Amino acid sequence: MDIELMSLLMVAAGGAVGGMSRLAVGNGVAKWLGAGFPWGTLAVNLSGAFLMGLLAGAVGLPGPEGPSPGWALLAVGLLGGYTTVSSFSLQTLLLWHQGRTGAALVNVLATLLAGFAALGLGVWLAGGLT
């Protein structure tokens, strides 16, 4: 099978599982912490960034020849599909529309700062990028 078609199927499979996991984790966290702040999306993006850091630290980044089927499945499909920017943008916009400018700003800063911290922690725990 053509390597790119194989990778595409891997991405689709990972994306399906990642998307369903995002729904389950997001709903669970929202039920737990309440719907007043987008906790679900934040939890998904932070845990996904941490796992992406672990993965990248463990197996290394793909070279210029493109991703392997394993990277396509786990990084591009599963973790790529698990985490999301669209919900983050929509929820930040909704907070802004509700006049909750402070909460919108906190959502942006928490996602970015804690997101990079989680990613860096994952990479560090897995032994660094090389």
Next chain:
Amino acid sequence: MNIWQHHAAVGLGSALGASLRYLTSLWLLGSTFPWATLLVNILGSWLIAAFAAYASRRLDGRVARWQPFLLAGFCGGFTTFSLFGLETLYLFDQERYWLAPIYVGISVTLWLAGAWHGDRWGRRLALARR
């Protein structure tokens, strides 16, 4: 729609979104700047806000019925936070220190601008088609 159908719709949409994201990355492969992720995250933010604005004004419409597939599914799987983070880290790792904060700043600004514009567009379309 029961919870299993909901998960299936999100999984299917996410598989499709992740696949389209992967194809975009192949199309834009070889650049030193992560254009593909920037593009899909802006487009996905625009699209989710347009869908949400439209669906909330036409509750019996097709977009509202397909909401799990389109929003959490397609837009969720199409966009990615974890790969965005990893690419930022990669820019740092490549010692292109000035490019990483530029990537982050441009990304967040355009994600939110995309959602803002998509929201307006979705509202206008829902009103125009009444």
